[in-house]
Amino acid sequence: MTLMLASVINRAEAEAALTSGVDIIDLKDPAKGALGPLDLGAAAEIVAAVGKRKQISAAAGDHFETAGEAVNAALDLAATGVDYVKVGLSSDAVGADRIRALGALAGKVKLVGVLFADRQPDLDLLDLMAAQGFVGAMLDTAAKGKGRLLNYMDVAALAPFVDRCRGAGLMSGLAGSLEAPDVPRLLPLRPDYLGFRGSLCKSGDREASIDPAAVAMIRDLIPHVADSQTSGGETDVDWRLLGRGYVPVNEITETDRIFVHDLVMPCYIGAYEFERAKKQDVRFNIDVDVARARMHSDDMRDIFSYDLIVDAIKIITGRGHIELIETLVREIADSVLSHPSVVSVVARVEKLDVIRGAVGVEIKRERAKEAAALNRRFASVDMAAPKLRGSRSH
Numbered sequence: 001m002t003l004m005l006a007s008v009i010n011r012a013e014a015e016a017a018l019t020s021g022v023d024i025i026d027l028k029d030p031a032k033g034a035l036g037p038l039d040l041g042a043a044a045e046i047v048a049a050v051g052k053r054k055q056i057s058a059a060a061g062d063h064f065e066t067a068g069e070a071v072n073a074a075l076d077l078a079a080t081g082v083d084y085v086k087v088g089l090s091s092d093a094v095g096a097d098r099i100r101a102l103g104a105l106a107g108k109v110k111l112v113g114v115l116f117a118d119r120q121p122d123l124d125l126l127d128l129m130a131a132q133g134f135v136g137a138m139l140d141t142a143a144k145g146k147g148r149l150l151n152y153m154d155v156a157a158l159a160p161f162v163d164r165c166r167g168a169g170l171m172s173g174l175a176g177s178l179e180a181p182d183v184p185r186l187l188p189l190r191p192d193y194l195g196f197r198g199s200l201c202k203s204g205d206r207e208a209s210i211d212p213a214a215v216a217m218i219r220d221l222i223p224h225v226a227d228s229q230t231s232g233g234e235t236d237v238d239w240r241l242l243g244r245g246y247v248p249v250n251e252i253t254e255t256d257r258i259f260v261h262d263l264v265m266p267c268y269i270g271a272y273e274f275e276r277a278k279k280q281d282v283r284f285n286i287d288v289d290v291a292r293a294r295m296h297s298d299d300m301r302d303i304f305s306y307d308l309i310v311d312a313i314k315i316i317t318g319r320g321h322i323e324l325i326e327t328l329v330r331e332i333a334d335s336v337l338s339h340p341s342v343v344s345v346v347a348r349v350e351k352l353d354v355i356r357g358a359v360g361v362e363i364k365r366e367r368a369k370e371a372a373a374l375n376r377r378f379a380s381v382d383m384a385a386p387k388l389r390g391s392r393s394h
């Protein structure tokens with residue numbers, strides 16, 4: 001289950017975020033950079049106002065002259081009562097040094113190390129963070145206004161970050177000028193939370209004040225779990241079942257077609273030994289029939305984007321060598337079909353380097369049975385919300 005984090009600068013914005021159902025209140029001064037810290041007094045005031053209604057994180061900064069400065073900033077911020085302290089880290093020897101120094105606070109301060117997608121992040125630092133007692137790691141962008149997270153790392157490149165965090169026992173967060181269309185693309189990676197500031201503000205200006213309508217748009221795109229149903233444990237709730245675009249199978253009357261045609265990507269594929277040594281060109285043609293939205297057809301929240309098809313292809317081919325083209329085409333069809341608004345998919349995958357032409361496989365999959373199963377599960381699903389690891393009890 002993925003939670004929604006919203007960065008706020010004052011008590012009024014925190015209240016607006018709470019009203020909109022944000023899961024994590026994040027304290028930050030956007031005018032001071034990607035991880036600009038709020039004044040300690042302002043942070044303490046927001047913590048007192050929020051009380052135990054939501055978990056609170058806070059940015060401590062990302063420019064420290066010395067390790068001692070980073071440690072003191074984290075300690076000061078923790079003293080305001082926030083649950084998590086986020087520290088920006090460079091992906092070099094200095095960053096590693098800061099992680100080791102901050103490790104002295106493990107047990108006293110719940111630390112989240114922030115790496116930057118636009119600064120060639122070193123994912124090996126995740127293991128060091130875990131070893132030093134950090135509770136989480138986040139990928140953000142350092143240079144605001146110069147591109148979104150997905151401009152620097154596509155979903156296939158982000159998957160190892162989330163997977164490695166999970167493997168190391170770190171909660172994972174993704175942020176970086178995220179916009180509404182990014183949300184359905186990132187949810188399949190199952191990060192613990194997605195973080196937002198700019199897209200929640202008037203005119204997308206992260207230094208302007210929060211716009212409740214913009215917060216509601218993002219909130220609706222992330223499956224929401226009510227506080228009253230909080231249990232504190234992990235849940236098997238499937239985000240795909242909770243999306244606003246979900247249409248019960250018995251209500252689907254008309255469909256629209258979304259497609260990706262003639263996408264050619266080099267892939268490691270084939271059962272022969274020589275096919276392991278180098279990539280070969282593979283062409284993808286995917287036609288997806290989706291349930292037509294019953295209303296708000298111009299609303300991002302009701303859209304199944306072709307990006308999701310391309311992302312599925314990139315994630316599956318990005319995992320490494322695939323023995324059989326049959327496996328590849330089936331995994332793509334299954335992945336696409338797992339989105340609740342998808343009714344059927346025709347997936348055609350062709351190898352282009354085998355003959356002077358193409359060889360391949362085409363399959364069709366429909367969701368009638370699966371949809372019925374999903375529908376039942378939706379009705380009885382346990383709506384318990386997860387808590388972030390190491391969070392205070394409410």
Ligand SMILES: O=C[C@H](O)COP(=O)(O)O
Pocket residue numbers: 005007026028140141144175176177178195196197198199206
């Ligand atoms: O921690 C999350 C950040 O505040 C995200 O800010 P941004 O959406 O403006 O990049």
